[in-house]
Amino acid sequence: MATLTIAPTTLCFFSPIPNKTFEFSFPKTSLSFFKPNFLSTTTLSSSTPCLNFILFKRFSRVFCNTFSNVSTNTTHYEFYDDSSEVELRVGLGSKDIHSSKDVFVDADENSLAIRVQHRGSLKTLMENKCLYEKIKPAETIWYIDEDQLVVNLKKQDPDLKWPDIVESWESLTVGVMQLLKGTSIYLVGDSTEINQKIARELAVGLGYTPLNTKELLETCAKQTIDSWVIAEGSDTVAEAESAILESLSSHVRAVVATLGGQHGAAGRADKWRHLYAGFTVWLSPSEATDEDSAKEEARKHIQDGVQGYSNADVVVKLGGWDAAYSKTVAQASLSALKRLILSDKKLPGKKSLYIRLGCRGDWPNIKPPGWDPSTGADVSPPTL
Incomplete structure (x- = not known):
């Protein structure tokens, strides 16, 4: 089960369940970005872990409860995006189908199912x-x-x-x-290991540079984080990581895994200036075992704001870890980020x-140039 919130923060609950397919479905949003016009690929297999998402905003909710993303059969298809519509070409293969009466195409706003009548039975080409x-x-x-069966789908947003x-x-x-436009991603949370593993996956997928503050700190200090905490305390480590984050804040196209636990800067609300x-x-x-408890846990974390992590743009609740x-x-993190960026x-x-104004800690309400964070005073006329 999963929970996603776009405004003001995006959340997701994830529980790995083997041998099922996954799907995502969200409200329509719009953005234009470049992609190759034509590609050929195959459907996903039925061995992908299951993710079920619920998307809700502060004032309205859209619930999504679906189970199968694609058919269990491997279907080759070609895909073409032509501005206001997309064209899908699905191979009929060796099936002796010549009449439209043998083809059934069912579509709604978020889904598409293609089935054919063959030798007395209904077969699914794509779902x-x-x-x-x-x-x-x-x-x-x-x-x-x-x-080939050619299906033309009219997009609700022709610019996307x-x-x-x-x-x-x-x-x-x-x-x-394309949506990120070079903006870096920071992974935060109590587990340094999880932060590092997901950061690595994201960096490889996006073609970004993978970085982690644990390695940077240990290289600079020439000692492990654990020994550093014992010798000088967690406050010193958090200050040092904050300095590292300040240096990284001007970097682009990087995925940064931060330290977990109380000795990490991200766990402290007063250390978020450069994470923004x-x-x-x-x-x-998460210990949540169902959808309702996951939503309640997510709401509580955001409302309480006790942990510095509650400042995050996207929250991914993990129902166990493997x-x-x-x-x-x-x-799941990319899907939530996509929804967040498309919402604004x-x-x-x-x-x-x-970043250009100096990461002064005024996120998300960016103040005019010359704003002094120590006094809250604007020394120049508002221009934003």
């Missing part, structure tokens, strides 16, 4: 309950072209380029990389402006 974005189902048209027909790891890495320079993802282990599912958790297309630009 996708997580299209990359919303379509206008009433305007869906299809026809048979020799040995689709990397693929389905939201997957591959399409998210392409799409989110990038998009932050809180990887938080390193084998690192990529799945990374995919100016966010990457605001992050860039925040």
